[in-house]
Amino acid sequence: MPTCSFGCAMGTNCPHKIGFRRLRGSLTPVFPVFLVVLIGCATGGPEPSPEPGTTMYHEASKEAYESALSAFERRDYSIAIERFERVRNRYPQSPHAVLAELRVADALFAQDRFLEAADAYRTFVSLRPAHPEADFAAFREGLSLMRQAPSDLWIMPPAHEKDLTNVRKVTTVLRRFLEDYPESEYSTEAQELLEQALGRLASHELYVADFYRKRGQWQAVVFRLETVLGTYSGLGFDAEAKVGLAEAYLSLDEPLLGKAMELLDEVLAEEEADPATTERARKLRESWERRKDKGRDR
Numbered sequence: 001m002p003t004c005s006f007g008c009a010m011g012t013n014c015p016h017k018i019g020f021r022r023l024r025g026s027l028t029p030v031f032p033v034f035l036v037v038l039i040g041c042a043t044g045g046p047e048p049s050p051e052p053g054t055t056m057y058h059e060a061s062k063e064a065y066e067s068a069l070s071a072f073e074r075r076d077y078s079i080a081i082e083r084f085e086r087v088r089n090r091y092p093q094s095p096h097a098v099l100a101e102l103r104v105a106d107a108l109f110a111q112d113r114f115l116e117a118a119d120a121y122r123t124f125v126s127l128r129p130a131h132p133e134a135d136f137a138a139f140r141e142g143l144s145l146m147r148q149a150p151s152d153l154w155i156m157p158p159a160h161e162k163d164l165t166n167v168r169k170v171t172t173v174l175r176r177f178l179e180d181y182p183e184s185e186y187s188t189e190a191q192e193l194l195e196q197a198l199g200r201l202a203s204h205e206l207y208v209a210d211f212y213r214k215r216g217q218w219q220a221v222v223f224r225l226e227t228v229l230g231t232y233s234g235l236g237f238d239a240e241a242k243v244g245l246a247e248a249y250l251s252l253d254e255p256l257l258g259k260a261m262e263l264l265d266e267v268l269a270e271e272e273a274d275p276a277t278t279e280r281a282r283k284l285r286e287s288w289e290r291r292k293d294k295g296r297d298r
Contacts, residue, residue: 049090052094053093057091057094061090061094061096065096065099067083068100072106077107078111084104088104101120101124105137106140114144114147115144118145121140122137125141129180134181135180135185138176138180139177139190142177142193145173146170146196146197149164149167164201170193178191198232199232199236199237201231202228205224205232206241206244213244218248218251221245221247222248225244229245242264242266243284246259246261246263250284267281268281268285
């Protein structure tokens with residue numbers, strides 16, 4: 001069935017005909033816009049383009065944008081994307097074309113097409129960094145990448161065992177966002193999302209360290225856990241990393257006794273440390289003390 005340029009089916013239910021009927025008898029300047037659209041619906045052909053800079057051009061772009069927005073609000077995202085793209089292509093000099101670019105990204109996000117959405121948001125920010133919604137787009141790029149990242153569904157391996165490429169990208173994007181838009185209304189949410197991403201990366205380092213610990217590869221354990229304490233400190237993993245690092249120091253061919261004892265004492269002094277982690281630190285310290293006593297007896 002032929003459609004008008006806004007994607008609606010030809011016939012009496014065409015929303016642009018309905019809009020025309022509502023305005024029938026009005027002498028407002030937008031009357032020619034609806035007349036042009038009505039002709040397009042009746043003939044099935046494309047309506048002529050209004051001259052940029054004119055009232056007709058502005059009103060036509062607004063009507064087209066609102067038609068696309070209506071489809072978006074109905075969650076008819078495929079139709080919405082088609083209409084938003086039509087606004088961009090047909091009315092490139094209109095402010096609605098700029099908004100249409102951003103709404104395409106929103107529609108991709110709503111369809112769970114997160115990588116495509118991230119690319120669209122990134123492009124918007126790079127082309128229009130001073131736009132009033134640039135901070136929204138910058139934040140949404142990070143959120144899109146985080147949504148694409150592995151999750152902890154019960155039927156799947158834990159997220160820290162999966163590829164975390166997008167999570168690393170999230171940290172870069174959100175740090176840049178917080179630097180570029182410190183006063184944004186999305187700053188608090190961005191900071192929380194950044195900490196969540198960093199927490200996943202810290203969990204991954206702990207997981208890899210445990211992998212090497214079970215195989216007695218202590219230097220690799222040291223590298224991973226020093227990374228946790230150096231890069232991901234303050235996220236709730238410090239005590240666990242300190243105990244694991246102390247064990248690795250004590251297990252090296254040339255044990256680093258002083259560093260190990262210092263780390264264990266720090267954990268034992270923490271009042272809010274996880275009880276299981278504290279108990280592990282206590283047992284590790286007692287075990288080393290017994291080893292020292294046996295060495296003296298010899």
